[in-house]
Amino acid sequence: MTHEIVMAGFGGQGVMAIGKIIAEAGLKEGKNVSWLPSYGPEMRGGTASCNVIVSADPVGSPIVTGATEAIVLNRPSLDKFEKDVVPGGMLFINSSLIDKKSTRDDIKVYYVPANDIANELGNGKIANMVMLGAYIAATNAVSEDTIMEIVTEMFQGKKASVIPLNKEALAKGAECVK
Template identity: 45%
Template sequence: MVHEIILAGFGGQGILMAGKLLAYAGMLDGKHVSWLPSYGPEMRGGTANSSVVISDRPVDSPVLYSCNELIVMNRPSLDKFENLVEEGGVIVMDSSIVDRDVKRGDIESFKVPATKMASEMGNMAFANIILLGKLIKERKTVTVDNLEKALYEVLPEKKRNLIPMEIKALKTGMEYI
């Protein structure tokens, strides 16, 4: 199985961190992985995206021209990346911010009000983790246990106190219907 994932949104939404978490969890799952972050010079408020490949076989290239899984946290990202999702793929979007539906009928889409849910949890920075939770539940991209372990490896020391809430956010996303 090959998971080719693009995560996209505004800088500051945790897009690069979410991609790094997925890649690290994939590595812990014993898979071959690549992680390619990309962001504009503005970073905060500019666009950011991250390409992740998690595969049973070696990854040929970290550059993705199409994907089978897409997480979008803003409308410009949906507009830009929707057509890159392969038939039968999935889009998980933050419906608190993305103000339109997916136009295609050959893919699955899930609307999760992640920013609103994260705000209700007391920290809007959890929105990316909520969306990861939904993706993992729907596509089995990585194991939950290894994503939780990846939090301890990827988050900087000063943010590790947030890990119990990050895990709660992950499970909140997984439980969202």
């Protein structure tokens, strides 16, 4: 199966980072992957998004026009990308910051209070990993074990202390979709 994923949020929410983690994990599992960021003159608080493709087949266009899944961390991203999910696809909404419900009835929608969970874990910055945990549990696009391998590689030396927190965030996110 080919996962064509759009993830979007405010700059600083870590959407580029979770996109990279998914792509790295896909590569580690021997799949074909691409990661394409939106780029442009944005400032802090502006919107950021990226397109990630994970597939058994070679990746054609790196641009996602019909998303099998979308992960949205703020309201403008929901407004922009909700329509891009293909029928039967999945939409992951950060319900801590987005009070609006999806209007789509032909897709599966998951509401994940990512910022609330992150704050409960003691670090608001980790909301992106909560969303990632929900995404992985619902799709199995890559395995959670591979995600943890990548996270472990990312945080080495002194930074290794944040690995358990990341693991917890992934697990809490996963609980939201079960």
